[in-house]
Amino acid sequence: MPDTRYAIAAILVTAAVTWGLRALPFAALTPLRASKTVQYLSARVPAGVMIILLVYCLRDIPLGHTGSLAPLIALAVTVGLHIWRRNVLLSILCGTAVHVVLASTVFAA
Amino acid sequence: MHTSPPVTVGPPRPSPVPPAAPAAPALPSQALAAFKDSIGAGLGFVTVGLAFGALVTQSGLEWWWAGLSAALAFGGSFEFLLIGLVTAVAPLATIGVSAFMVNVRHVFYALSFPLHRIPGRVSKTYSTFALCDEAYALAAGEQARAWTGRRIVCLQLFLHLYWVGSAVAGALLGSLIPERVTGLDFALTALFAVLAVDAVRDLRGDLPTPVLALLSALAARLLFPGEMLLAAFALFTAGLLARHFAAGRKAGSATTGGTGASAAHASTAHAADAYGTRPSGTSPGGMGPDGTDLGRQPGLAGGDRSGGSPSRA
Numbered sequence: 065m066p067d068t069r070y071a072i073a074a075i076l077v078t079a080a081v082t083w084g085l086r087a088l089p090f091a092a093l094t095p096l097r098a099s100k101t102v103q104y105l106s107a108r109v110p111a112g113v114m115i116i117l118l119v120y121c122l123r124d125i126p127l128g129h130t131g132s133l134a135p136l137i138a139l140a141v142t143v144g145l146h147i148w149r150r151n152v153l154l155s156i157l158c159g160t161a162v163h164v165v166l167a168s169t170v171f172a173a
Numbered sequence: 174m175h176t177s178p179p180v181t182v183g184p185p186r187p188s189p190v191p192p193a194a195p196a197a198p199a200l201p202s203q204a205l206a207a208f209k210d211s212i213g214a215g216l217g218f219v220t221v222g223l224a225f226g227a228l229v230t231q232s233g234l235e236w237w238w239a240g241l242s243a244a245l246a247f248g249g250s251f252e253f254l255l256i257g258l259v260t261a262v263a264p265l266a267t268i269g270v271s272a273f274m275v276n277v278r279h280v281f282y283a284l285s286f287p288l289h290r291i292p293g294r295v296s297k298t299y300s301t302f303a304l305c306d307e308a309y310a311l312a313a314g315e316q317a318r319a320w321t322g323r324r325i326v327c328l329q330l331f332l333h334l335y336w337v338g339s340a341v342a343g344a345l346l347g348s349l350i351p352e353r354v355t356g357l358d359f360a361l362t363a364l365f366a367v368l369a370v371d372a373v374r375d376l377r378g379d380l381p382t383p384v385l386a387l388l389s390a391l392a393a394r395l396l397f398p399g400e401m402l403l404a405a406f407a408l409f410t411a412g413l414l415a416r417h418f419a420a421g422r423k424a425g426s427a428t429t430g431g432t433g434a435s436a437a438h439a440s441t442a443h444a445a446d447a448y449g450t451r452p453s454g455t456s457p458g459g460m461g462p463d464g465t466d467l468g469r470q471p472g473l474a475g476g477d478r479s480g481g482s483p484s485r486a
Contacts, residue, residue, distance in 0.1 A: 109281045119394065142362075159359065160359050
């Protein structure tokens with residue numbers, strides 16, 4: 065059980081680093097907005113960031129093992145449903161429900 | 174930040190800027206619109222937040238720690254990692270470096286998050302504080318072009334409240350979830366999957382970009398498993414830049430490719446664009462209103478600075 069002051073300090077360090085990363089680039093990058101290169105990047109970075117974060121979430125699934133089936137099936141449900149219905153709420157809810165059911169029953173460790 | 178006085182553009186613009194939206198719409202209607210915008214991502218937040226809170230108390234930390242972390246750090250993916258770091262009593266320097274690694278992606282958000290539309294210093298400050306992945310994805314996306322700054326700030330506030338509320342609720346109620354029910358954390362994965370589908374759709378058939386992102390992520394996973402996020406973003410950005418400059422060269426511009434073109438362009442447009450306006454014709458529709466409040470008010474004090482643009486060149 066970590067010390068309370070340490071646990072709070074850990075949050076404060078995280079908050080300072082995170083806020084700095086969120087706020088400071090606006091000052092640094094604003095003059096660069098006219099750059100063709102920056103415009104090229106800013107049009108494409110959002111999609112790439114989401115794909116990378118998605119792979120990051122799935123980084124530890126054991127490929128070739130039945131344990132990987134629950135997240136992969138749930139991912140297929142989420143993406144398929146979202147392409148079909150374009151409803152954020154529905155896609156997340158159904159995908160998560162499928163995952164919880166599969167991971168808790170059929171593919172329970 | 175966009176707090177400097179606006180400057181005028183040296184050469185006259187071909188057509189006057191259309192008058193800005195009448196008056197700022199009333200706050201309640203903006204808040205209501207933001208609430209509707211927030212519901213989709215909010216479901217992901219609540220599910221993941223409950224899972225986060227439950228994990229906090231399961232790990233032996235106090236319930237309020239979940240709320241404090243959610244309120245101050247407000248960065249979902251790293252907060253999950255922080256639980257493990259704190260229970261292992263990792264040095265604060267390690268926590269700082271890890272937070273930097275996981276959250277350094279936010280640096281890219283400044284490229285396209287419409288902070289210049291957010292009114293007022295306090296709102297701007299809060300907006301940077303609460304600039305989580307989902308706020309960025311929603312506010313930088315196609316559908317947000319017409320959103321007012323207030324609507325965006327309200328959306329961020331709603332997301333923040335969902336996250337704090339569900340983290341506290343999860344921490345307090347976590348013990349009630351039976352141990353054999355697992356897999357709620359998939360909500361975060363589903364959220365990013367949905368945002369990725371929408372973002373790829375916004376690319377309108379630019380297939381190499383998602384392929385490049387996927388390959389960067391997989392290569393980073395294999396080659397740099399300890400620093401996957403940082404490596405993936407670096408590979409992806411390097412790949413995009415290489416593609417951009419290769420395309421610029423192919424297009425037959427001067428020796429420096431894309432930079433040559435942008436440098437030539439910048440000599441006329443730079444003064445105004447530094448304050449958030451964009452050269453007309455190069456950005457997708459709807460970007461005009463972004464800069465109008467800041468960069469296109471003629472005749473203000475900064476005019477002499479923009480007049481100096483040719484002499485600077």
